[in-house]
Amino acid sequence: MKEEKRTHIGAYGLIIKDGRIALIKKAMGGYTGLLDLPGGGIEHTESPEETLKRELMEEAGVEVVNYELLGVSSFNLKWPYKEKDIIEDLHHIGILYKVELKDYKLKESPDGLDSNGCFFYEIDKLSSSEITPFTKFGLEKLDYKIKD
Numbered sequence: 085m086k087e088e089k090r091t092h093i094g095a096y097g098l099i100i101k102d103g104r105i106a107l108i109k110k111a112m113g114g115y116t117g118l119l120d121l122p123g124g125g126i127e128h129t130e131s132p133e134e135t136l137k138r139e140l141m142e143e144a145g146v147e148v149v150n151y152e153l154l155g156v157s158s159f160n161l162k163w164p165y166k167e168k169d170i171i172e173d174l175h176h177i178g179i180l181y182k183v184e185l186k187d188y189k190l191k192e193s194p195d196g197l198d199s200n201g202c203f204f205y206e207i208d209k210l211s212s213s214e215i216t217p218f219t220k221f222g223l224e225k226l227d228y229k230i231k232d
Contacts, residue, residue, distance in 0.1 A: 094125045096136070136151060144190050
């Protein structure tokens with residue numbers, strides 16, 4: 085199997101309300117089945133903030149009214165991309181924001197691409213094995229402790 089190296093840069097939002105965080109269940113890619121922050125790849129000519137607003141509307145159905153840069157991190161992930169018969173060596177760079185919303189009603193239906201719906205999860209019940217590295221990184225930046 086051939087290996088392909090790729091870098092992906094995205095903007096992601098931490099939506100926290102009453103001890104709960106809005107997360108999507110990944111429908112595809114290297115993090116399939118894990119809970120992830122809503123967000124995604126920065127498109128050509130788009131600013132990270134524009135990406136944040138667009139992606140949160142697409143995946144979570146929410147309108148961002150305020151945001152604050154939380155941090156930037158990167159992780160490396162190798163996973164079998166079966167449709168192309170390759171192993172993808174992904175360098176994933178994430179720009180994370182803490183966001184406030186106009187309304188906290190989430191779009192729970194799948195987006196037909198990356199998300200199997202967006203739901204609120206109790207932060208103190210999450211474990212490292214069920215969330216993506218960016219989710220863990222963001223929550224720890226906000227001083228939440230995640231179980232191993």
